[in-house]
Amino acid sequence: MKILLVEDEEELSTIIDRGLRKRGYAVDKAYDGEEALNYYSVNVYDVIILDLNLPQIGGLKVLQYIRRKDKETKILILSALNAIEDRVTGLDMGANDYLTKPFDFLELEARIRTLSRIVYIQQGNELTCNGLNLNMATKVVSFRETKLSLTKKEYSILEYLMLHKGQVISTERLLNHTVDSDADLFPDTLKYHIHSIKKEICKSSL
Template identity: 50%
Template structure:
């Protein structure tokens, strides 16, 4: 899952990003409203964590701009504006959630989990697909009840495939949602990580649950032919 954190307090912004990266998310950061809007226009994010008091462009204006073109991306307002009317304005403006500063990082983590699951109507902390089970909170993966040792990227790839197991997922989509902005669509990195992940799954399951659909992408579920 790919997240954009927009916060003009640079230390706080980087602290949030670091914590979310440890949770397995790919995180981009931005300290200015206008820069944030440019990034949102050029990149694809599953969630935007948005401060309201921003230089360049106010956070409410960023929110309005997003919702004029995009009703799907989840938006979590994280702001020191804690009055009831501020929350009402933010939620009525199209935000999915509103968290006031100061806050506990554990609560932010829980809200992020809820919002990223909500995009695919996934209400449980545990993702399941056949003999695979992924705990999205503990960041642990089991195959036939055996815990697998996966890298952060491998776990991110598997999580995204399991969240969208009803359809093939293209390499371009995986790059957009599992990698940060430093990887381009011509990178061989994704193939390397997918190959390593499939070997680990095959070693435990005895088969590869990830199949290639020609011209469409990767599909998880079932025994590969």
């Protein structure tokens, strides 16, 4: 899953970024509204975490711009503005969720998971496919009750494929949703990761 983190406080941005990457997410970071829109114009994101008090272009204007372009990208406002009026404004302008600072990282991740599965509410955190089970909360993957040993990148790839099972996923689309924009991951490397996933599944079926 690929996330755009828009936060001008560098220390907080680093903490959130580190936590998300540790949990297997691909993350791009922007420190102002203009940079955020530049990232948005050339990349596809599953969730955008958006601060409101941003330099250059304010968070609400960023939100407005994105919502004029599309209604599907999930946007979570993360702001120190905690008045009811601020939350109502953000949600009415098109944000999918609103979390106030200070916050607990576990809650932030839970909200990201909720946004990512909105289309798949009936599945909850458990994704299943022909004996394969993936828990989005614990990041545990098993095949016929045997736990698989996957890298964070392999988990991210498998999670995206299972969230979109039944669909034909192109290599470009898979790379767009599972790899940082500045990462050097190529189609051949992606094939290697998928081969490793298949190998783990085969091992667990023996």
